[in-house]
Amino acid sequence: MLIVRPGSASANGIILRDAVKGGAPMVDLNRIWRGRITRAHLTAAATTQSLNLRTIFAGTKYAIPDHILVGEVTPSLEAVLAGGAISAAVIIIGENDVVNDDDGYLTSTNVFTGAALGWKDTPAAALRAPRYRAAFTPLVGVTTTTANVNVATTFTLDVCFRYSLQPSRRAA
Numbered sequence: 137m138l139i140v141r142p143g144s145a146s147a148n149g150i151i152l153r154d155a156v157k158g159g160a161p162m163v164d165l166n167r168i169w170r171g172r173i174t175r176a177h178l179t180a181a182a183t184t185q186s187l188n189l190r191t192i193f194a195g196t197k198y199a200i201p202d203h204i205l206v207g208e209v210t211p212s213l214e215a216v217l218a219g220g221a222i223s224a225a226v227i228i229i230g231e232n233d234v235v236n237d238d239d240g241y242l243t244s245t246n247v248f249t250g251a252a253l254g255w256k257d258t259p260a261a262a263l264r265a266p267r268y269r270a271a272f273t274p275l276v277g278v279t280t281t282t283a284n285v286n287v288a289t290t291f292t293l294d295v296c297f298r299y300s301l302q303p304s305r306r307a308a
Contacts, residue, residue, distance in 0.1 A: 165207040165266060165298035171198050173276060175217075175291040185285045187276040189295060200272055203305050207266045207298035209241035209274060211256050217278070218249045219289030224281035227293065230263065231273060241274070247293070268302060 171193050178185060190200050209229055217225040225248040230240020243258040276295065278285050 178285040190273040204299040209297040212294040215292035217291040220287030221283035
């Protein structure tokens, strides 16, 4: 078995593609990104809101790097979404239309009062294998029932993903 650390002097696309065990590339996703979404991010006077993590964290020490190989995206619910007249709340995580398209990194998952705190995972989600992104833009879709998302009084979600830098893929 050959394990190649992307970004090392010996790494290149051919080695990564050919480093195969059982048909799956063996890639060392050696970095972890974590960003925290809170009730303060819920500003929409509507029952749905799409939170663009690339935009939210741009210009901060949590800015999402470009040219990365992204692995699994895993959220941890730290405080349920509740407050006001909200009677239910779910999130999904993806890269495109997370309000209407439920096949990304995390499918529709309960985050309302009574939801278990901790790591959330939906193995049936479509985007689980590592993939290269020149500008990774994860989106968190929040949908509430009965009241708008901006009336929530509590909500904390940590979003984490493993990645490796891929500077060799930058255009010359």
